[in-house]
Amino acid sequence: MSTWPVVSLSQLSDGYISPVARSKAPLFCSVISIYITIPIIGLFFTGVPGSMVVTWTTFNKTESKVEYGLLGGRLFDMSAKGDAALFVDSGEEMRKMYIHRVTLTDLKPTATYVYHCGSEEGWSDMFSFTALNDSTSFSPRFAVYGDMGNENPQSLARLQKETQLGMYDVILHVGDFAYDMHEDNARVGDEFMRQIQSIAAYVPYMTCPGNHESTYNFSNYRNRFSMPGQTESLWYSWNLGSAHIISLSTEVYFYLEFGQELLFKQYEWLKKDLEEANKPENRAVRPWIITMGHRPMYCSDDDQDDCTKFDSYVRLGLNDTKPPAPGLEDLFYHYGVDVELWAHEHTYERLWPVYGDKVYNGSKEQPYVNPKAPVHIITGSAGCREKTDRFNPNPKEWSAFRSTDYGYTRMQVVNATHLYLEQVSDDQYGKVIDSIWVVKEKHGFSAWF
Incomplete structure (x- = not known):
């Protein structure tokens, strides 16, 4: 049996967004929600300690904004803005989508943050992540x-x-x-x-x-x-x-x-x-x-x-x-x-x-x-x-x-x-x-x- 460590399950939210807002808001729930029309929210490490890139996609051009805060603290008391790049797929339909990227900086190592992303035209559900430990003695x-x-x-x-x-x-x-x-x-x-x-x-x-x-x-x-x-x-x-x-x-x-x-x-x-x-x-x-x-x-x-x-x-x-x-x-x-x-x-x-x-x-x-x-x-x-x-x-x-x-x-x-x-x-x-x-x-x- 593996001795791999296990910690407590993160809380997930199941927010609802109206059909009108779906074209502008980054909406994701479970993989069985086949009616959802917008793709992912994802985290990518920038390689720079204390930072993280949040990426999501919309089919309309909207503001790129992440609101976040420390777990247990005041929700969304910090915010960061980024940019959206137009991606045109090369298939027959030449589908257009906007890839949003926002870099969060000055994150406290090992601290857990709650965040959502989007704009005033629509927000995602809440998610959380733990900022990576920047110590060379960390055991990832x-x-x-x-x-x-x-x-x-x-x-x-x-x-x-x-x-x-x-x-x-x-x-x-x-x-x-x-x-x-x-x-x-x-x-x-x-x-x-x-x-x-x-x-x-x-x-x-x-x-x-x-x-x-x-x-x-x-x-x-x-x-x-x-x-x-x-x-x-x-x-x-x-x-x-x-x-x-x-x-x-x-x-x-x-x-x-x-x-x-x-x-x-x-x-x-x-x-x-x-x-x-x-x-x-x-x-x-x-x-x-x-x-x-x-x-x-x-x-x-x-x-x-x-x-x-x-x-x-x-x-x-x-x-x-x-x-x-x-x-x-x-x-x-x-x-x-x-x-x-x-x-x-x-x-x-x-x-x-x-x-x-x-x-x-x-x-x-x-x-x-x-x-x-x-x-x-x-x-x-x-x-x-x-x-x-x-x-x-x-x-x-x-x-x-x-x-x-x-x-x-x-x-x-x-x-x-x-x-x-x-x-x-x-x-x-x-x-x-x-x-x-x-x-x-x-x-x-x-x-x-």
């Missing part, structure tokens, strides 16, 4: 998963409940949303955002792009999510507790028609970001480097996808570009990346520490204690219309544990030396079917030797 708790769609989102109900129970500080959605956000002139995207609101309105929902976001040059993804940095959420990094977390786009290796230069631009950015994270003064306070990207470097699924051929573009790069495009395995190894989170394959797979297609365990008895290569986790079985994948019956030696159950991963960066991972099976009613402790007394390139 994550839910990690990819590949969750509107149809057959099997893990969603359990994730909604656990989020509202206060079990997570941050959500990491490792690509592939809705299946697909652009469909039905982006109405599928609207519905997906409503579905995850009962998660994303309460904790920061951090993302990376997957292949199912590629239509119209990833426009639904780039417009609907608000990640740190200036790259339209394609790649970015941020710090939390003793971890430096990097989100990247594996899709730059597969959709060269949208700009081959993106591949090289991301690689150079990754190199500079890793160089900065590895400066002794930075790695001393944030020793863990964790990456999240959609398509894995390794996997043992039997679906003839990129990583099943053991020649992953993400891992080894491309030779048919000018100049040849470098892969990411050597880069991540050289800069001592500790844990690599992936999805795309609709399964869960834990690998032994691996580099260059070879296993480098810490020891036979304790493979994840001072491992000699990065630890890879594939967690793409949250649930979607494409169902789960099958496994190759004869995996390579780096495959340590595999499951085709629907589910998701929990991760806690406990301190500078200990990181905990466990896999939850939704098929088995929330049972923890796999768990490991990654223990590292040293971090960085020198830790491999």
